Amino acid sequence: MKVSGHVLFSVFLILVAGYVVYAASHWSFKTGFFPMAVAVPLIVLALAHLLLEVFGAPEKAGGPAVEAEFSNDVSPEVARRRVIEVFSWIGGFILFVYLVGFPVAVPLFIFAYLKVQSQVRWLRSMVLTAAAWGFFYGVFQRVVRLQFESGAIQFWLGL
């Protein structure tokens, strides 16, 4: 997984930096200089990394990067399924917010997540949802007075 990840991300970096070089070459010197000055060495570095990964000897430890590690207590199949699930929930929440706006999406999402994903009992789900909505309304809408856009549905209905 790690080896293919190294290769894939190298390719991703080459593509990104390549696009930057292409775009910057059409700009004035002042606008394009800095992105170009960063992208060209990035292509070189990513290419060198890709070649080392594909043709070089296996990497020896030289002190790992400062980075967190995910737990590996769960089997890869279960982990993959749960990753897709949680990203779908996050994507769904954003879609909810787009369609109905934050004030409506928050209680809907929290209740749905607690009931469906976490399988919390009805009463507990409702109490926790009410608490979350109270916090959201009290802190963000009343105290901090954040302005939340209405959702697309309210817009379509002219509400």
Added chain:
Amino acid sequence: MFDALIEGLFLVLQWKAFSLMLVGMGLGFCVGLLPGIGGAATLALMIPFVFKMSPVEAFAFLLGMHSVAATTGDITSILFGVPGEGLSAATVVDGYPMAKRGEAGRALGAALMSSLVGALIGAVTLAISIPIVRPLVLTFGSPELFMLSVIGIACITSLSGLSARGQIRGFATGMLGLLLSTIGQERQSGSLRFDMGLMYLWEGLDLVPVLVGIFAIPELVDLAVRGTSIAGDRPAENLSRGVMEGIKDTFRHFWLVFRCSAIGVFVGIMPGAGGGVAQWMAYAHAVQSAKDAKDRERFGKGDVRGVLGPGAANNSKEGGDLVPTIAFGVPGSGAMAILLGAFMIMGLVPGPDMLTKHLAVTYSMVWTLVIANIITVLLSLAVLNQLAKVTHIRGGLIIPFVLLLVFVGSYTANGQIADLIVTFCFGLLGYLMVTWGWPRPPLVLGFVLGKLVETYLFISVSRYGFAWLAHPIVIFLIVLMVVVIAYPFVREKPAWVGGGD
């Protein structure tokens, strides 16, 4: 001067100023805990309330709030892996893994105590340096500030693996961060870059959705995958003992805390160096201070030194920030620019008057920083037991609430749905980077420093051509940069020479 120092203390301790400071602290405490709503934004919101206050009361209120937000931001970073403040992101890297290991109390104790030490060092620096700092600030022009930013980027060496490939990965992701910072309107000519035809991107990517996405989402995904609480199945730590251990850690590594505080003060004093830089430079310095490769491996996996360094720098920076603001009216950060507005409202002119006629008011600010931080840390220590219990609640119950904080926090950046999409995209990027073994901290460092580097480089070249490279301070900083890059390798020479690619 001593009389003014004492007078400043009594001014803050007057019941009205003290009460307002407590109110400000209460607000700052809550603001610091909520991701995305930064201290600077809250300062701006509170400015209209200071019109009827005296200068001492106004600064007690505003500074009390601002300094506390910097401290409590660490609490959210440690407990949930969500940066409470944009600047608290470096605390996530080691603080959250400590919470996952069941050491939330220790991490919180260390963060709070190092924040207090940092704040005190910042306040003392502010008290003694105002009269003498003028030559230092005036010596630093664009070339020197450019080199300072480049030194910040050189810290990537410390955040990457020591093997050749590890270094490539570190620098490549750092460069990706630099490229991300170029999105939006180019500051010199006003041309648009990589805006994809979206008006949202004209101002560039905001720091909050990027940081919150890249750090918080992967941790939430991991929590969902594990299906346990944040601390897993580990037995609950003895919180009092854990907190005490964290406090002791601060003094065990006092020299590191002191050095990181000094980094925070220095970055704070330099106008325009940016608050986020201080934390990351301090974090990189903490990593560089590891004894050897084995010791270095602990960073990112929950090393208390990774909490102490950024915690101290984050708060010492506040004292440093105030130095150029008070002494010359040159704000060191966005928050200080807003505070400058308060000076104008109060009819005070930053500059020599603040060091002579209004010296007592100046020292009242020093005392506010000291008193507010002491009270906050004591109060936080009192409620830590309850806060740390959060790490033992089932993940399935925590995730929707943290997601709510994450996305509302991101939404505060521009108030657009696009903020949420940016958070999601960077969450996905962060997840893939961790899964595939590419480090995120260099990307964040590059992103934070990118705009500064480009601006200062442009001004330096426009004004001096390439002659700025011969400025004495620039030469000194170039040498310092080489030392920063070479230090980890020199220290690890035997292992690196034998074990590299």
